[in-house]
Amino acid sequence: MIYGFNLKAASASVLMALCAVSPGTAQAAELAPSSEEGALINEKVVVTARKPAETQNYVAQVTAPPHGTEQLARWDDRICVGVSGVKAAQAQFIADRVSQRALEVGLRTGKPGCSPEITILVTTEPEVLIGAMQEKYANLFAVSSEKRVGTLGKSAFEQFKTEERPVRWWHVSETRGADGTRISGEARQGVADGVVGAPTVRSEGSRLRSATRQDLSHAIIVVDANLVQGVSMDSLADYIAFVALMQADPNGNTTGIETIMNLFRVDLGDKRPMQMTDWDKDFLRALYSMPRNTVSLTQAQSYLAERMERK
Numbered sequence: 001m002i003y004g005f006n007l008k009a010a011s012a013s014v015l016m017a018l019c020a021v022s023p024g025t026a027q028a029a030e031l032a033p034s035s036e037e038g039a040l041i042n043e044k045v046v047v048t049a050r051k052p053a054e055t056q057n058y059v060a061q062v063t064a065p066p067h068g069t070e071q072l073a074r075w076d077d078r079i080c081v082g083v084s085g086v087k088a089a090q091a092q093f094i095a096d097r098v099s100q101r102a103l104e105v106g107l108r109t110g111k112p113g114c115s116p117e118i119t120i121l122v123t124t125e126p127e128v129l130i131g132a133m134q135e136k137y138a139n140l141f142a143v144s145s146e147k148r149v150g151t152l153g154k155s156a157f158e159q160f161k162t163e164e165r166p167v168r169w170w171h172v173s174e175t176r177g178a179d180g181t182r183i184s185g186e187a188r189q190g191v192a193d194g195v196v197g198a199p200t201v202r203s204e205g206s207r208l209r210s211a212t213r214q215d216l217s218h219a220i221i222v223v224d225a226n227l228v229q230g231v232s233m234d235s236l237a238d239y240i241a242f243v244a245l246m247q248a249d250p251n252g253n254t255t256g257i258e259t260i261m262n263l264f265r266v267d268l269g270d271k272r273p274m275q276m277t278d279w280d281k282d283f284l285r286a287l288y289s290m291p292r293n294t295v296s297l298t299q300a301q302s303y304l305a306e307r308m309e310r311k
Contacts, residue, residue, distance in 0.1 A: 055305040058257050058279055063301065064249035066150025066173045066214055070297045072304075073150065073173035073214035073247045074287055075117070076180060078108035081244075082116030085123050085223070090233065094120060097237035098244050101276070105245065105288040117216070118244050122223040126168060130161045130222060140220070141170055148175040148183055150214055152247075159250070166227040166264045167236075169243045169250070173214045178293040180215070213292040219244055231263070235274045239263045242280055246287055282308045 065072055081098045083091035098118065099109040110116075123129045134141060142149045143157045150173040151157065160170050176182055221240055228236055242248065242260050254261045258277040265272055286307035294300040 050309050052305065052309060055308045056301065058259070058283065058308070059301045059304045061252035061254055061257060062246075062248055062259060062261060062283065063304075064152060064247050064252075065297050065300075066171075066247065067153035067156070069150055069175075069214055070300075071210065071212075071214045071292075071294055072287065072297070072300045073171065073216050074292075075102075075107055075245065076215045078110060079118055079245075080110030080114035080116045081118045081120065083120040083122075085121050085225075093233055094237045094240060097234075098241040101238075101241040101284070102245060104281070105284045107245075107288070117218045118221065119219070120221045120223065120240060120244070122225055124225045126164075126222045126224045127162060130168075133220075134161070142172045149173070149217075150175065156250075164224065164227065165250070166224055166231070167239060167243065168222045168224075169219060169248065170221075171219045171247045172217045173247070174217045175212050176215050178209065178211055178213055180213070183212070209291070210293040210295045216247070227264075232274070235260075235263055238275045242276055242284070245284055279308070 063072055079099070079102050081095040083094045085091075086094075098120075102109055121129060141157060142151050143154055151171065157170065160168050174182075221244055223236070223240070239260050248261065252261070254265075258273060258279045260273050260276045260280050262268055262272055263274070283304065286304045290300070290303045290307060294303065
């Protein structure tokens with residue numbers, strides 16, 4: 001359970017808020033006379049488009065490619081979410097929110113009992129938990145330089161393990177062919193027969209497209225129950241959903257950016273976003289509609305920024 005953080009109460013308040021608007025209430029609001037109606041009609045409406053520099057900065061600050069790659073990783077077709085460390089109702093609330101956000105970008109979600117690709121763990125001792133997992137499941141975090149497996153690297157893992165954060169995340173990706181096929185075989189140097197057993201993939205590479213792409217394989221998200229005091233379940237679940245669906249940069253400078261990533265920025269006070277912003281939603285939609293096999297990080301970030309500007 002989460003000590004000191006009343007998740008049950010937070011969850012209940014969210015559900016009560018959702019149920020508070022009845023058909024009668026909506027009708028009353030619609031029919032209520034407004035003394036300012038004329039003034040509102042005569043007001044000028046100014047529509048401002050996003051500036052390219054703003055979208056480019058947003059994309060650059062929230063994204064992080066797997067170490068040694070020039071591509072952004074994402075889930076391919078479906079996800080399965082598992083949550084532990086909280087009561088069943090609370091776990092279901094978080095899992096449902098992540099799944100809901102996944103559906104919004106075109107992903108399918110697993111049925112009850114599926115094997116989780118996204119594992120969300122709530123604990124009062126994150127470093128102890130991560131250390132124990134690393135010891136028991138040596139390959140889970142794929143920290144070592146494994147062929148065709150991508151992470152943010154060893155130094156990033158040490159930060160994930162030791163730096164105090166309300167929410168920490170670790171993604172593992174896999175290099176696949178541009179069409180999603182697994183790359184088979186291992187290269188080994190032969191004596192008389194040259195290179196045999198080399199990794200094979202159907203090449204669709206060019207100067208504009210790579211022959212490979214990065215598919216997220218699994219993600220471990222650790223919530224520090226001590227550091228999420230006072231945050232509603234609704235806001236926390238949206239934050240988790242955002243960092244679960246993409247490889248977010250934990251060190252990105254999000255100052256001046258409208259993003260749920262600022263949820264725990266106490267210096268922003270009441271200006272902190274309490275849910276995914278329109279920027280966040282548009283970013284995820286762009287990520288899940290862009291070409292997968294870009295040839296460079298610059299190209300990938302440009303695609304994302306352009307699609308966000310088309311909103």
